[in-house]
Amino acid sequence: MTNARLANADDLGALLALFADSDVSRSAEPERAEQIWAQTLAHEGLAVFVSDAGDRIVATCMLITAPNLLRGGRPHGILENVATHPDFQGRGHGRAVVAAALAEAWKRDCYQVLMQSGRTDPRVHRFYEACGFIPGLRTAYAVRRPAN
Numbered sequence: 639m640t641n642a643r644l645a646n647a648d649d650l651g652a653l654l655a656l657f658a659d660s661d662v663s664r665s666a667e668p669e670r671a672e673q674i675w676a677q678t679l680a681h682e683g684l685a686v687f688v689s690d691a692g693d694r695i696v697a698t699c700m701l702i703t704a705p706n707l708l709r710g711g712r713p714h715g716i717l718e719n720v721a722t723h724p725d726f727q728g729r730g731h732g733r734a735v736v737a738a739a740l741a742e743a744w745k746r747d748c749y750q751v752l753m754q755s756g757r758t759d760p761r762v763h764r765f766y767e768a769c770g771f772i773p774g775l776r777t778a779y780a781v782r783r784p785a786n
Contacts, residue, residue, distance in 0.1 A: 642737070647679060656694075683702060687700075687739050689734045691726055696731050701717060703716075704716075715739075716751065732765060
C-alpha cells in the first residue's frame with residue numbers, strides 16, 4: 639500500500655529530481671528553487687504532498703486553498719503540480735498524493751477542488767477521473783503572460 643505525506647524542507651532536492659525525470663515543465667533554477675520552496679512551506683494556504691518509494695520521492699501534488707466570500711464563505715481548492723515518476727506510474731503513488739490533497743481540502747472545508755490538465759494523453763485524463771474529478775463540470779480558461 640502506498641501512502642502520502644506532507645513534504646518538508648529537506649524534500650526540495652528529491653522533488654527537483656522527480657520533476658527532471660517526469661514529463662512536466664522545466665523547474666526553477668536551484669537558487670531560485672530554494673527561495674520558492676521556503677515561500678511554499680511558509681504559505682498558510684499551500685500544502686505539498688509526496689509519496690516515497692524507498693529513499694526517493696516518486697509522486698507529488700500541491701493543494702492551494704483560498705478564502706472565498708461566496709459559497710457561504712467556504713474556501714475553494716486548486717490542485718497543481720501533479721507529477722509521478724514514469725517508472726512508478728500505475729502503482730498507486732499518484733493516487734495517494736491526490737487522495738491526501740483532497741482529504742486535506744475537505745478538512746479545510748473547501749466546497750470544491752479544481753484542477754486543469756494540458757496533457758493530451760487519455761491515460762492522464764482517466765487517472766484524474768478515477769481520482770474523482772469530473773470532466774466538463776466547469777469550463778476552464780487560461781491566459782498567458784504576454785511576451786515582453
